[in-house]
Amino acid sequence: MITLNQVTLHRGTKTILNQATITINPGEKVGLVGRNGTGKSTLFALLDGSLHEDGGTYQIPTHWRRAQVAQNMPETEMGATQFVIEGDTPLMAARKEVAEAELSGDGERMGLAYGALYEAGESDAKARAQTLILGLGFKLSDLDNPVNSFSGGWRMRLQLARALMCPSDLLLLDEPTNHLDLDALVWLESWLTRYTGTMLVISHDRDFLEAVTKVTIHLEHSKLTRYGGSYGFFEKQRAERMLLEQNAYEKQQEKVAHLQKFIARFKAKASKAKQAQSRVKALARMEMMAPLLADAEFVFEFDEPKHLPNPMLTLSNGELGYPQSSTIILDKVEFSVLAGQRIGILGANGQGKSTLVKTIAKAIAPRSGDLQEGRGLRIGYFAQQEMDLLDANANPLEHFIRMVKELKANGNLEGQNTREQDLRNYLGQFHFGGDRLMQAVGTMSGGEKARLVLSMIVWQRPNLLLLDEPTNHLDLVTREALSLALNKFEGTVMLVSHDRALLREVCDEFWLVSAGRLTAFDGDLEDYQQFLLDEIRRLKQPKNTSVQSPIEPVIKKPSNKSAQQLSKIDLRIAQLQSERQQLTATISSTQAFDKLAELSAQLTQIENELSVLEDEWLLLNT
Numbered sequence: 001m002i003t004l005n006q007v008t009l010h011r012g013t014k015t016i017l018n019q020a021t022i023t024i025n026p027g028e029k030v031g032l033v034g035r036n037g038t039g040k041s042t043l044f045a046l047l048d049g050s051l052h053e054d055g056g057t058y059q060i061p062t063h064w065r066r067a068q069v070a071q072n073m074p075e076t077e078m079g080a081t082q083f084v085i086e087g088d089t090p091l092m093a094a095r096k097e098v099a100e101a102e103l104s105g106d107g108e109r110m111g112l113a114y115g116a117l118y119e120a121g122e123s124d125a126k127a128r129a130q131t132l133i134l135g136l137g138f139k140l141s142d143l144d145n146p147v148n149s150f151s152g153g154w155r156m157r158l159q160l161a162r163a164l165m166c167p168s169d170l171l172l173l174d175e176p177t178n179h180l181d182l183d184a185l186v187w188l189e190s191w192l193t194r195y196t197g198t199m200l201v202i203s204h205d206r207d208f209l210e211a212v213t214k215v216t217i218h219l220e221h222s223k224l225t226r227y228g229g230s231y232g233f234f235e236k237q238r239a240e241r242m243l244l245e246q247n248a249y250e251k252q253q254e255k256v257a258h259l260q261k262f263i264a265r266f267k268a269k270a271s272k273a274k275q276a277q278s279r280v281k282a283l284a285r286m287e288m289m290a291p292l293l294a295d296a297e298f299v300f301e302f303d304e305p306k307h308l309p310n311p312m313l314t315l316s317n318g319e320l321g322y323p324q325s326s327t328i329i330l331d332k333v334e335f336s337v338l339a340g341q342r343i344g345i346l347g348a349n350g351q352g353k354s355t356l357v358k359t360i361a362k363a364i365a366p367r368s369g370d371l372q373e374g375r376g377l378r379i380g381y382f383a384q385q386e387m388d389l390l391d392a393n394a395n396p397l398e399h400f401i402r403m404v405k406e407l408k409a410n411g412n413l414e415g416q417n418t419r420e421q422d423l424r425n426y427l428g429q430f431h432f433g434g435d436r437l438m439q440a441v442g443t444m445s446g447g448e449k450a451r452l453v454l455s456m457i458v459w460q461r462p463n464l465l466l467l468d469e470p471t472n473h474l475d476l477v478t479r480e481a482l483s484l485a486l487n488k489f490e491g492t493v494m495l496v497s498h499d500r501a502l503l504r505e506v507c508d509e510f511w512l513v514s515a516g517r518l519t520a521f522d523g524d525l526e527d528y529q530q531f532l533l534d535e536i537r538r539l540k541q542p543k544n545t546s547v548q549s550p551i552e553p554v555i556k557k558p559s560n561k562s563a564q565q566l567s568k569i570d571l572r573i574a575q576l577q578s579e580r581q582q583l584t585a586t587i588s589s590t591q592a593f594d595k596l597a598e599l600s601a602q603l604t605q606i607e608n609e610l611s612v613l614e615d616e617w618l619l620l621n622t
Contacts (some may be wrong), residue, residue, distance in 0.1 A: 001168075006057070034202065041202065066171075080158055082581045084165050097117075098114060130143055173203075306376075313374065344495050346510050346513070382467045450474055465493045471499045553589045
């Protein structure tokens with residue numbers, strides 16, 4: 001097992017751990033969580049042997065083999081398959097021993113060396129490596145391409161495959177999902193659930209943590225707190241504890257009540273479509289987690305758009321592709337984007353999501369078709385490459401001044417305050433105040449750059465938000481703030497993300513990009529995940545096997561309904577919703593803090609019963 005006993009750990013002048021104590025048992029799969037800057041990656045450096053404790057005792061079994069994803073960008077002309085194979089360090093050591101034994105001419109040594117090579121998995125090494133590469137989203141044609149021929153994100157996927165290739169007793173994964181799309185993420189989850197060693201994961205993807213971890217360790221105020229459950233269990237336990245802390249509760253009470261009021265309003269008007277019901281359940285979790293959200297040090301919100309054209313955007317008989325290529329990526333594309341819609345865009349890597357998003361963002365024009373914009377359309381477009389286009393030598397204030405000048409020159413300002421002091425005040429809301437206001441972007445973290453790009457989008461008061469993987473560099477607290485802001489946003493949201501929690505909390509409907517077409521996806525994220533797994537199985541089947549079209553997900557056919565049973569369920573749901581409303585009001589107004597735990601337990605019981613009844617309702621209506 002891994003034990004930290006009264007461990008103190010410094011990084012420069014900063015104290016990461018102060019007499020921290022924790023135990024991790026063999027085979028446990030642990031999520032390490034905490035706000036950005038608390039020192040999670042530094043703790044990993046202690047676990048992998050790069051750093052040593054400054055006080056206390058740290059112990060790890062000496063025979064444990066450790067594996068982790070290298071953070072440096074690989075630079076080599078080596079083929080992708082061979083690069084991943086070389087991540088298997090015992091195999092490479094066995095190969096080296098065979099070569100040296102053959103040179104020595106010692107027959108006994110050669111026999112032992114070849115036996116060790118067989119035990120190290122030489123016979124299936126290539127197959128194991130290629131399974132990892134393909135699982136992480138590469139194509140068959142990529143297997144022997146040089147590592148240097150891939151973009152940075154794909155090279156980091158190869159680093160992940162290389163770490164998974166290495167036999168290990170301890171696997172350390174620091175933000176492994178950052179460069180993955182949803183299909184690769186689903187595959188990775190499946191792989192990690194079968195991993196038999198001890199695993200620690202740093203991730204800001206709540207669904208990913210929920211799927212692959214069973215223990216949560218929270219790093220806060222230089223202390224480690226262990227929770228005997230996944231991230232959802234940790235959230236609930238921490239929220240209940242905070243509810244019982246009188247001072248924190250009094251400070252948060254107004255913010256909590258405001259959040260709960262907003263969520264209740266949405267839930268009252270939400271349809272019973274499957275996607276909308278998924279969002280209702282996700283928002284119910286936010287309602288329960290209101291104390292945590294209110295405690296967040298960072299919040300932001302979008303101003304109400306000045307115009308809401310309807311429809312915002314339409315495309316008829318579109319052919320989408322890139323101007324420098326004759327290839328049609330998406331054909332016969334038809335869509336209409338309406339005011340107030342919340343659309344999640346799904347699709348495996350390489351199917352055309354980026355092409356669709358760039359066309360909507362006007363970064364590329366349709367090859368053919370009629371694209372019409374509503375009058376007064378203002379698109380706020382977040383793309384990962386936007387972070388790369390930031391001037392590394394300029395500070396946040398300089399970026400804003402340049403943006404204002406450009407918008408003014410193009411006639412796109414709509415009465416925003418543009419005085420330098422107004423810009424300074426605004427940036428302060430996004431935690432760019434004091435020294436950070438004048439900090440060069442090149443010295444900022446990925447999360448800070450993402451926050452700066454978001455702040456520039458929010459300032460422009462868009463009515464259509466087009467967000468392509470906005471959360472890759474955001475910590476969990478900032479992701480929650482973004483989710484809440486998007487839910488309050490009065491305009492339209494179109495979202496591409498591998499963060500299923502964000503998709504579930506924000507989107508009421510989904511579009512699927514697959515097999516060269518854009519179609520409505522008649523299901524929720526659980527259906528889509530099953531669709532991806534079915535696709536993986538389909539691709540492994542012989543070609544003559546009859547399979548379903550990849551653009552037609554498996555959705556249950558309608559069955560006979562029991563009107564009497566539905567009536568009973570509707571009646572009970574209405575009763576529970578009334579009880580929940582009364583109980584929420586009691587919790588918000590009570591000053592009897594010794595009773596809060598009992599009230600919270602009652603609310604949890606109501607939410608659990610509502611969840612079961614909603615599932616029964618949906619089952620009878622599908």
